[in-house]
Amino acid sequence: MLVGAGGHAKVVIEVARAQGRFEIVGVVDPRPPGPRVLGVPVLGGDEALPRLRADGVAWAFVALGGNALRERIGGELRAAGFRLATLVHPSAEVMPSATVGEGAVVMARVAVSAEARVDDLAILNTGAVVEHDNLIGAAAHVAPLAALAGNVRVGARALIGVGSAVRPGVSVGADAVVGAGAAVVADVPAGATVGGVPARPLRARGGAAAR
Template structure:
């Protein structure tokens, strides 16, 4: 059986550290390196920073074939994921072995599922989405493209989270709620009604803090 290709990591900040450890725990080969235009250090958990994103085309031409976008910004993660796909990179999903996934759950390309996350039956995790440490994404949930369920968040059954939306740390979402694209749910909130696209909500129960669109 041919050896799996080494993964290129896009981003060298704090989120990259969690991704690197998830890759190692999941049995991926040592990463090829990190691309970051403003790296905090020349090495991140022992993985070298090769340079900025201007190296993408050259590395692809030299045979790099897989990449993981390790950035917390939802819009930027989607933007760079699209660029990588256009260059022909494959975006493997990364699932930490300490996560608990239902056999019927689906995790799309480029998504990352962290340690102690729990994903229920028939849940769908979208392309480039993040299910962060100890987040609960219950049965029949839909996390959109580049959405983020932050650490310790709990989404009850049938919740829909739109593209690039953020469900903040420790938030709870009632069954059947729809959170619109690009919305932000503040940390520690209790979401009991639908959230419009682009809106910011927070509190217990969550109230509108910033306007939505449409």
Template sequence: MIVAIGNNGIRHAKLEALSGAGAPLVSLLHPMAFVSQYASIGPGSVVFAGAVVNADARVGYGAILNTGCSVDHDCVLGNAVHVSPGARLAGAVSVGDRSWVGIGACARQLIRLGCDVTVGAGACVVSDVADGQVVVGVPAKVVVTG
């Protein structure tokens, strides 16, 4: 089974329920995506064409790694994260559960994004982001505090 719901919170809840009920979860990996043999991606995830997941990256379950995004070496992504088309996570970035990195956004190396964070389209994150915050712009600034 796979949950094809874009909302990260809903997808996370459905996946937990299905997993708890013993449903077999699969991941879908586009043949034109590249996932390092040293990376891991949890079940219930979808990896779109052109996505790159580099060595030692660890991605939780229920991820959406969208078209042409990149998740670089040593990144750690929680569960039900969405990395939108063309978004870039530099090395060793961490992303908490249910967070959403918008289209074309990027995060500098070693940045920590909390849970339920939204990074707006085109933002460039150069400092850590706490749980529930929405950040936009270059450099990214908080617009909503959770």
């Protein structure tokens, strides 16, 4: 059972189907865009969860792109007795010494290298490179084609933007945002938003710090 019926859920459904380990019985979303997502029926909003668990649905997956929301819903599903599935596309290369947590998804053509650790509920999006000894925190999101060199640490719920690059050994703090196409060459404080080449703190259009 998936929570979330948006664009991210579509990709998650394709990954789960390609992996072939789970049968998807339905999607739960209080405001779905339609009655089905890639042919998977929408079963209702959050009120459907206890019935699904009672009917024997044991595994759940949070298919929501928002990091804090995904973390919160993941905790609620566990408290309701669900186990969180780990989804890995067959075209991804996850080295044997790497680990991927529960509720995490590894999309198509991702590379996860030696002794990297990917914590629960993280997203490694299409084509991302997570090099050796990386630590990807819980509910973090490494966006498509982002490249993390060796020994990078990404804090919980951080977003590493599409196509960005992170220099070896850099730490990105919890809840930080790395903008699309950035080159991160120094540590990023928790909660900061950075962008550019080399990455600097970004300012919102009003002139205040973006985050």
